[in-house]
Each structure stands twice: as C-alpha cells, then as structure tokens.
Amino acid sequence: MVDVAIKILQKNGYRITKQRQSLLKYLSGFRDQYVDITTVDEYLHQLYPGMSHNTIYRNLKEFDEMGIVEQRTKNGSTMVKYQCDFVHQHHHHFICRRCGQVQELKMCPMDFFAEQLPGCQIEGHHFELYGLCSKCASLVKNSKK
Numbered sequence: 001m002v003d004v005a006i007k008i009l010q011k012n013g014y015r016i017t018k019q020r021q022s023l024l025k026y027l028s029g030f031r032d033q034y035v036d037i038t039t040v041d042e043y044l045h046q047l048y049p050g051m052s053h054n055t056i057y058r059n060l061k062e063f064d065e066m067g068i069v070e071q072r073t074k075n076g077s078t079m080v081k082y083q084c085d086f087v088h089q090h091h092h093h094f095i096c097r098r099c100g101q102v103q104e105l106k107m108c109p110m111d112f113f114a115e116q117l118p119g120c121q122i123e124g125h126h127f128e129l130y131g132l133c134s135k136c137a138s139l140v141k142n143s144k145k
C-alpha cells in the first residue's frame with residue numbers, strides 16, 4: 001500500500017517511474033523499523049544497475065522532504081523508515097534497542113520546554129525514547145529466571 005505516497009509525489013510534480021515505485025515498495029516494508037540507507041541503496045542498485053547512487057540518495061532525500069519517509073542519524077550512519085503517520089506528521093518514536101521496533105508517540109513535549117525558555121526561539125528538536133519493547137522486555141525477564 002503505497003497509494004498515499006504516490007499521491008504526494010504526484011502532487012509535488014514527480015513522475016511515477018518504475019524506479020520510484022520499487023523504492024516506495026521496498027521502503028513500505030520498513031514501517032515499524034529503520035533500515036540503513038546503504039542497504040536501500042544496495043537493494044535498488046541491484047534492481048537497476050543503471051541507477052546511480054547519487055540518484056538513489058537524491059530520491060531518498062526528496063522522499064524525506066515530502067514526509068514520505070522519516071530519517072534519523074545514529075553513530076554517523078543515516079537510517080530511514082516509511083512514514084508511520086501521514087495524517088499527523090509531527091510525532092516521536094519509542095525505539096526498541098533489542099529488536100529495533102519503532103512505536104509511534106502522538107505526544108510532543110515541546111510546549112512544556114517552551115514554557116521554560118521564555119523569549120527564546122526554538123528552531124527544532126529531536127526527541128526519541130528508547131528501551132525494550134514489551135515483547136523483548138518479557139523475553140529478557142524470562143531468560144533471567
């Protein structure tokens with residue numbers, strides 16, 4: 001199901017090439033998990049050997065700007081996942097450090113911080129929770145018995 005993403009591309013004047021379709025289809029498999037962009041690049045380059053790495057990275061950047069994917073950088077590597085919320089785009093994540101599962105958090109705590117910084121202009125924020133998802137937490141608990 002990449003219909004929403006295709007509509008966004010069309011609205012922004014992008015052609016729906018088979019390369020973009022394959023990229024979307026692949027990324028849509030990463031809805032609750034991040035994937036390294038080098039993995040995405042390798043996959044697409046294998047499908048379309050004629051597609052340059054630059055083009056692949058540019059496509060990912062455009063997808064990010066249009067809100068089709070979400071990006072994060074960790075330890076110097078950039079990771080990407082399919083947008084988990086096309087309706088309320090601004091949200092945060094809880095990420096399981098064991099299995100990598102991403103859960104969407106609807107709440108943004110920024111109003112709370114803005115109150116503590118009177119007169120300041122906050123220009124952006126990154127906010128992420130991490131730990132063990134319920135499945136991993138119970139696995140870890142059971143293995144300790």
Ligand SMILES: [Zn+2]
Nearest residue numbers: 070084085104
């Ligand atoms: Zn998300």
Ligand SMILES: [Zn+2]
Nearest residue numbers: 096099133136
């Ligand atoms: Zn987990």
Ligand SMILES: [Zn+2]
Nearest residue numbers: 091108109110
């Ligand atoms: Zn926020």
